[in-house]
Amino acid sequence: MNTLRAGLLTTAISALAAAMLAACGGGGGGSSATPTGTVNVQMTDAPACGFDHVYVTVNQVRINASSSAADSDGGWTTITLATPQKLDLLSLTNGTMATLGQATLPAGQYQQVRLVLAQNQGNSTANSVVVSGTGTEQPLATPSATQSGLKIIRPFDVAANSTVDLVLDFNACKSVVQQGNGSYALKPVITATPTTVAGIIDGYVAVAEAGATVYAEQNGAVVSGTVADSSGHFVFSTLTQSSTNGNYDIVIAQTGETTGIVTSVPVVVGATTHVSTAAQPIALPVSTxxxxxxxxxxxxxxxxxxxxxxxxxxxxxxxxxxxxxxxxxxxxxxxxxPMSGAYTGTLPVSLNPVTASxxxxxxxxxxxxxxxxxxxxxxxxxxxxxxxxxx
Incomplete structure (x- = not known):
């Protein structure tokens, strides 16, 4: 895991802090002291299709209480990295995270996060990809990401005298797009999840299926993704609790095998839901x-x-x-x-072929x-x- 060194910002001047606090719905009850909390920003990644490496270089993380705040508007708190750090997103899978830094904020609700990347300059490739099997690093164009930043709209609360971990999930597979001349550009797909409302789903596929792509989905849309490691283990470490968004469906996909689907998997804050174990992993038949x-x-x-x-x-x-x-x-x-079965809390989950599909x-x-x-x-x-x- 890559760990970034980030500087702590000083608290904003009292007038600005009071204005932000009022906008967030907080209040000091007439006290001269403004209650504050800490946000700790981390980043992880979903699997990337057809790449051995996807590199981005992070300069800053910016946070605002307004979802509509423009780059030049007030109310921004900025976490500036002491030294821009180049991260290989594909090393941040299966629960591995990079810490981007911390900031002290007035207690309240925040709506917008921006991830600001460094620029590619000359022969220096701050942001790049390595297509699988080539070994060659190619520049990754990042329109707007190096100026206003990659925008993420996701409400999260910062409580007084506490720390909230905010995880940015960067889906490299859906974020990298090829251009006609063979070059690549970034079309970012990023989500943010505070760990205060998150739980974990994990499981195992057969060791022979190590490297399989595994998705956590809701209503047919991918929420998060990971890759089964060399032991077949896969982990989703920051899924929003089911009481907020509903249960999840786990979809396992790998070239040369049929698809595996475990439906109706619940997530509980601070707990881990196991869909399979090392002793009884999910094994899928081959497929053309x-x-x-x-x-x-x-x-x-x-x-x-x-x-x-x-x-x-x-x-x-x-x-x-x-x-x-x-x-x-x-x-x-x-x-x-596809092989499909419903999670009931009893393992192993029985997967049966859906012949009509x-x-x-x-x-x-x-x-x-x-x-x-x-x-x-x-x-x-x-x-x-x-x-x-x-x-």
């Missing part, structure tokens, strides 16, 4: 893989998802970003029926504008090409 490819109107700046429906729900099995210049995309999907997917294109288009595909007959979307 076939590709789905096509183009999306390039100006849509779209992401593409492969969704698979079962009687228990619909799940995201794979995703890709369309090329920013050409709109081209491709995904590889299992032909075999074998090879059947809905391909969804999501444009940056919010427009969505879908089309069904059946990969049982082979690769599906020309699955195109026009926006």
């Amino acid at each position: 893989m076939n590709s789905v490819s096509g183009t999306v109107t390039a100006s849509a700046n779209a992401s593409v998802r492969a969704l698979q429906a079962t009687p228990a729900g619909t799940y995201e099995i794979a995703s890709a970003n369309a090329n920013l210049d050409t709109g081209a995309y491709t995904m590889s999907l299992p032909v075999a029926a 074998a090879g059947h997917y809905t391909i969804e294109a999501d444009a940056a504008s919010g427009a969505v288009k879908t089309t069904p595909v059946d990969v049982t007959a082979g690769a599906q090409t020309g699955v195109n979307f026009s926006f």
Whole structure:
């Protein structure tokens, strides 16, 4: 794990602190002392598709009580790193985190976090990727990230005389997109979760399936992701409690194997829910893989998802970003029926094939504008090409 050295900011002048406190709904009860708390910011990552390394260099973390505050508005508290630190996001999986620093804030609620990155300059690649198997570091373009910062809107509370750990989950897989000339750009997908409302889900896949991508999903959308380690162990360390957002579905995907789905997994603050153990890991049968490819109107700046429906729900099995210049995309999907079972609290969870779903997917294109288009595909007959979307 990379650990960053971050400087503590001094508390803002009393007039500004009082204004921020009033905006946050806090109050000192007429006391001359402003109650404060501490926020400790950490970063982790979901798996990245097709990369050995995804590097970003962090300069600052900025926090504001207003979700609409612009870069030049007041009310910002800034955590400035003593030395900009280059992090390999792909080393921050399975519960591993990098600490970005701390700041003292007036007690109250905060809405916005910005992650400010260093710039690529000349031959210095502050932000870069290494495509799997190439060993070559290529620059990663970061529009706006080096100026105003990557914006994350997520309310969290800072209580007086306490510390809240805020974890930024950087989904590198969905955040890196290829351009027509073969270069790469950052289209950030980041969430923030205070550990005060979070719990853990963990489990094991068979050792032969080490390296499998594992997703925690809700309503067919990926909330967080990780990679099973060499022992088959996977961990989701900061999932919001089920009483707030509902239970989670755990989706296991790996090339050459059928998909595994464990539904209705609860999360309790401060506790760990086990979906499988080292003694009884989840083992999935092999599957032929076939590709789905096509183009999306390039100006849509779209992401593409492969969704698979079962009687228990619909799940995201794979995703890709369309090329920013050409709109081209491709995904590889299992032909075999997914294996699905509900979590009941008793292990092992029984997974059974959903035969009717074998090879059947809905391909969804999501444009940056919010427009969505879908089309069904059946990969049982082979690769599906020309699955195109026009926006």
